[in-house]
Amino acid sequence: MKWYNYVICFVLIIVGVFCGTQFYREIKAKSYINGSINITNKFSQESFNYSSTSVVFYHDLYDDTDTYSFEKDLLKVDNFNGKINTYQVILNDYILLDAEINAGSLFATVKIDFYNTTGNLVEQATMQISVLFLSNKTQLTLATTGKQNASFLEQYFADNGIRLRVIQIL
Amino acid sequence: MTNTLKVIGNCCLAFLAVIGVGVSLVYGYYHFFIRDITVGTNYIDNQIGLDIINAADLTENEKNEFEDRYFLEANFYSNSKHNGIALQELKLNYFTDYNLLSTGYRASGMQYLGDLKQEDLQLVPTTESQANRDEPSGFSYYDTTNGINWDGGKLRTQLNRESTFVISIDNQPYQIQLDKTYEWTTYSRQWYTLWIWNKPTKHIWLYTFLDVFADCMQAVRSNSAGYGDYYITVDLSEYFTIRAFEPESGKYKQDDVTDIIKTYSVLKFHYDENGARNSTQSMFNCIDCNPSYDIEDDKVDTTYWQERFVYTLTNENLDLRYSEVYGGYFVALSIDTKTMFANMPRAKVNITIDMDYGDKKIVGINYNGFENFEIDTLTINGTGTFYLLDKSLFNTQVQVIQHSKNLQLNLATDALNNNYQEVAV
Structure with a gap:
């Protein structure tokens, strides 16, 4: 055989090996599924639970009541019924007494005193909490009066975060 | 004797060459005429470390901390109420190694001050190496390992086409990389062929994180629930390549056999009607690389010792x-x-x-x-x-x-x- 015949043979063998390998891989190839996604439980929650690392109060320029508010639309809560069940409202591990709980809403007031490094009271902030349990979402509103109050509350939530829970007492 | 061996050798060689031709023909016939379509689907769900205990065993506080860690997270302050600044952020949660433990958590993110839309993206001619290496300009970038302390600068993970991230799919390690392209051809008539022949010109668009960012923001903007904190599933097939980790070889192997590979990921987002006011609203606790960012000029002094x-x-x-x-x-x-x-x-x-x-x-x-x-x-x-x-x-x-x-x-x-x-x- 001539030298180029050897070259041709080697090339054909290499091509054959390559094609054979590919042929084997393609024949063995199957459709597959890796993992799964389940976010069905992310469209509603069994009980109200909101947590965040900060709260920022906004003031409407056209509002002359000096109200600063934080509003948030959250996932709907499936089984809230203030008419039948008893609930406890907890803000950052503090149980809020005297919360007004209605059929599909709750209102509570929080008072926080702030002391400076010499132990003197520097600010007394009052914050209204409102949670409306609607059919398609839950509306959370935190409101306070005055920029000073809002600023201290923002600082408190920036330092401690916010964890607001509504727990059914069984 | 030598001639006999040579003849036998030549015959074997020729025989193998014939077999090679045969296999090639069979393969070609199968590949072009018989082969059925295979589809691979990857679902990127929660990126929780394997060492994190079951959700049922977690306390409420632990659940908040550990339960939600999705590959993509977006934060979008639209400033529709004109009470702050428009702010868009995208965060990628991933692992640093294939052990998929919480000690290997890492997240990188990019931040845009303004409302970036897809139509704002412009074709900028660039070299392939530049497109692979460079990060989109006009963004602030951040990095974290613990999710609390973020840093920017050169020592963070670069969000470019060369970066690979380890993610968990069905508790198995996979590598994900933004390396796909969009190719199209335009035709222009040539005078020297009397305008009969159209000369084709091939264009290649190398996707960058700018495209992913703009698409994620568009997905958030167009979500049916509107403003709030929600979850959607986005299709990343056009951008990312997924490689499975093979424990035997210790390598990440790309799937080059399956015809269509689809990759879906959960995108967790916060979409706000307000504008961002200060850096506490950022996922990175920074706006424009400034942890004290605030649009208010006359800030109230809120230093205090203790609250009751x-x-x-x-x-x-x-x-x-x-x-x-x-x-x-x-x-x-x-x-x-x-x-x-x-x-x-x-x-x-x-x-x-x-x-x-x-x-x-x-x-x-x-x-x-x-x-x-x-x-x-x-x-x-x-x-x-x-x-x-x-x-x-x-x-x-x-x-x-x-x-x-x-x-x-x-x-x-x-x-x-x-x-x-x-x-x-």
């Missing part, structure tokens, strides 16, 4: 016990309420007691009535004698007992165990 949650208890919150000996009712708190306050050390409890409570006459505080939790101010309104029975204010550290002028306190010996200030008003 104020509770004001009145007759409605108290339990009553009638005493025939004293001819009236003694008040007390239930054991549950006392325990509750004892477990809230920063609670500042003020108690106001009205001696005239409807048709009931309150005459004092019961044995152990308010013991073992801290009271700031006790106020008693009424006339006559008010009795504080044994240990009624024991271990309360009551600071001030305030009462009406015409009221006399009658304290049992062990009613309380601290000094207090008595104020008659």
Whole structure:
């Protein structure tokens, strides 16, 4: 055989090996599924639970009541019924007494005193909490009066975060 | 002998070459005429470390911290109310190695001040190496390992086409890389062919994180739920390549056999009608690489040492016990309420007691009535004698007992165990 015949043979063998390998891989190839996604439980929650690392109060320029508010639309809560069940409202591990709980809403007031490094009271902030349990979402509103109050509350939530829970007492 | 061996060798070679041709033909026929379509689907769900215990075993606080860690997270302040600045952020949660443990958590993110839309993206001619290496300009970039402290600068993970990230799919390690392209061809007629032949020009668009960012923001903008905190599933097939980790070889292997590979990922987002006001609203606790960013000029000085949650208890919150000996009712708190306050050390409890409570006459505080939790101010309104029975204010550290002028306190010996200030008003 001539030298180029050897070259041709080697090339054909290499091509054959390559094609054979590919042929084997393609024949063995199957459709597959890796993992799964389940976010069905992310469209509603069994009980109200909101947590965040900060709260920022906004003031409407056209509002002359000096109200600063934080509003948030959250996932709907499936089984809230203030008419039948008893609930406890907890803000950052503090149980809020005297919360007004209605059929599909709750209102509570929080008072926080702030002391400076010499132990003197520097600010007394009052914050209204409102949670409306609607059919398609839950509306959370935190409101306070005055920029000073809002600023201290923002600082408190920036330092401690916010964890607001509504727990059914069984 | 030598010739015989040579002939045998040549025959074998020719035989193998014939087999090679045969295999090639069979393969070609199969590949082009018989082959069926295979589809691979990758679902990128929660990126929780394998060492994190089951959600059922977590406390509520732990759930908040550990449960939600999706590959893509977006934060979008649209500033529709014109009360801040428009802010868009995208964060990628991934692992640093194939062990998929929480110790290997890492996240990188990019931030845009403004409202970037897909139509704002412009084709910029660039070299392939530049497109692979460079990060989109006009963004701030951040990096973290613990999700709390973020940093920018050159030492962070670069969000470019060369970066690979380890993610978890079905608790197995995979590598994901933004390396796909979009290719198209344009045709222009040539005068020298008398405008008969159209000369094709091939264009390649190398996707960057700018495209992913703009698409994610568009997905958030167009979500059906509107403003709020929600989850959607986005299709990343056009951008990212997924490679499975093979433990035997220790390599990430790309799937080059499957015809169509689809990659879906959960995108967790916060979409806000407001504008961003300060850096606490950023996923990176920074806006424009400034952790103190605030649009307010005249900020209130909010430095303080300690906060106290104020509770004001009145007759409605108290339990009553009638005493025939004293001819009236003694008040007390239930054991549950006392325990509750004892477990809230920063609670500042003020108690106001009205001696005239409807048709009931309150005459004092019961044995152990308010013991073992801290009271700031006790106020008693009424006339006559008010009795504080044994240990009624024991271990309360009551600071001030305030009462009406015409009221006399009658304290049992062990009613309380601290000094207090008595104020008659």
